[in-house]
Amino acid sequence: MAKKKMDKFTRKWIIENALEEIPNYEPGELTVRGLHYRLVSRGMTNTVLHYNRVIKAMIHARWDGRVSFDTFSDHDRETLGETRYEETILEDEQAEAEDQIQRWMSQYRKNPWENQSDFIEIWIEKKALLGIFKPICKKYNVALAACKGYPSLTFLNDAAARFDGAERSHHTKILYFGDYDPSGEDIPRSIKDNLARMGVEVEVDRRLLLEDQVVEWGLPPAPVKVKDSRSATWDGLGQVELDAVEPSVLREHIVDAILENRDPDLYDELMNQQQSEETAYRKNLKAFVRSL
DSSP states (O other), X not given: OOOOOOOSOOHHHHHHHHHHHGGGSOTTTBOHHHHHHHHHTTTOOOSHHHHHHHHXXXXXXXXXXXXXXXXXXXXXXXXXXXXXXXXXXXXXXXXXHHHHHHHHHTOOOOOTTTTOSEEEEEEXXXXXXXXHHHHHHHHTTOEEEEOOSSOXXXXXXXXXXXXXXXXXXXXXXXXXXXXXXXXXXXXXXHHHHHHHHTTOOOXXXXXXXXXXXXXXXXXXXXXXXXXXXXXXXXXXXXBBXXXXXXXXXXXXXXXXXXXXXXXXXXXXXXXXXXXXXHHHHHHHHHHHHHHO
């Protein structure tokens, strides 16, 4: 039997193209799966076989020094807590405490959403993109949640508790970012309906990935997953992963989605109030420290 010919997506091809994609990300922003989808956007076949090739190629490239070991994050594995081995030095601990007090003196911050009409959270379909979303959400003080597909009832129950308190004073909204496929279109509907059954009314605004965006950005669709029961009645272009979007474009849309839901006049008003209250904050904190 003749040996099956290897396609062009060899280890060499994968590494060469990966070395062009990786500089678009900060260390730890990208996952190996995310890289796989970036390579799919460059023409590589989207199959388990090719994903496994990417894994093996990146193992090889890291061991031979072409790719740094801190390039990728792994959100499915984490270490909780820390076992420390350093000796405790009194002078060092005192210096650290003094430095912390200095930081407290300059850390008075108003909650930037307290006077806004909207209470928002960003939900994403997969954990692989946390590295891109997390710094932006942290900057703008917006909660970030990774659904991992259809969210579990436990996940939704925790969210309902958060929204239940917020909806008494704010319009509650989820900004949703997911794949363009049958499930990606249906998940926002499922989230809204299930939260409503839990007694919480939430607007779910699907931001990415939409059909017009797929067309505008020239993202190549793949056949939809046969195992997705919604495929039979779906008339979309095909499946496109959110990971296929250029990182710079994705970052821009995340920021736009947040700022569209933040009134700039109310934000400026709050920052002026923060500035006027900071003086009293520092004065009272200094008085407290002196009284110890």
